[in-house]
Amino acid sequence: MTSIAHRIAALFRTKANKALDKAEDPREVLDYSYAQQQEMLQKVRRGVADVATSRKRIEVQINQLQQSSGKLEGQAQRALAAGREDLAREALSRRTAVVSQLTDLQTQQASVQVEEEKLTLASQRLQAKVDTFRTSKETIKARYTAAEAQTRITEAVTGIGEEMGDVGLAMQRAEDKTEQMQARAGALDELLASGALEDATLPAGRDDIQAELERVTAGEDVDRELARMKAQLPPSATPPAVEGKSADQGPPDQEATS
Secondary structure: OHHHHHHHHHHHHHHHHHHHHHHOOHHHHHHHHHHHHHHHHHHHHHHHHHHHHHHHHHHHHHHHHHHHHHHHHHHHHHHHHOOOHHHHHHHHHHHHHHHHHHHHHHHHHHHHHHHHHHHHHHHHHHHHHHHHHHHHHHHHHHHHHHHHHHHHHHHHHHOOOHHHHHHHHHHHHHHHHHHHHHHHHHHHHHHHHHOOOOOOOOOOOOOHHHHHHHHHHHHHHHHHHHHHHHHOOOOOOOOOOOOOOOOOOOOHHHHHHO
């Protein structure tokens, strides 16, 4: 059962892959991949911007702590000048805490600076790859479009395409049927002429002898009508010339008299 299930699953995967391969347009896949890369590049750029923003905040805090440290140092000096050692000690104690925070922030700043440089370099590399992919994508799309057009033209010319193949089969069927009808018509004419078949348009009871007699009678009717039409023609004033004599010779009796 496990083997049968695996075979059925493999069959379904094969059918699905064939269907997907037939429906898949490489140009759409390339455009989708390019869009995905563009989205990834945007995320990297936003990451670089976020790191740069964090670095800027740290710089602002460092500046503030440096100003605070300088202020506390000045207060400690003024307190000593005024004879207030206690105030000077408090100011220096606070300055020590500020310096500790400042050291931590400077360490964070260095770390963020390194991270920002890495992300910037990665963004530049990714941008270069995306640009290269875009150029290759357009080239492949142009080649695929040209190949597709050439394939369609060749299929149309050779008749192996689905649409043109159907047209070619229809024409072939029409020619075969026409030849079949012509052969059938010729065979029927031969059978009708030989008398094997009767003409259904003739009256019932007629046979070939009767048909021949009617043709002979029709010929005699034509001859009688032709003779009647000749008899109705007016007589000619000048008799037709006898062959072998010229037109300028006179009557024989006149030649004898002269």
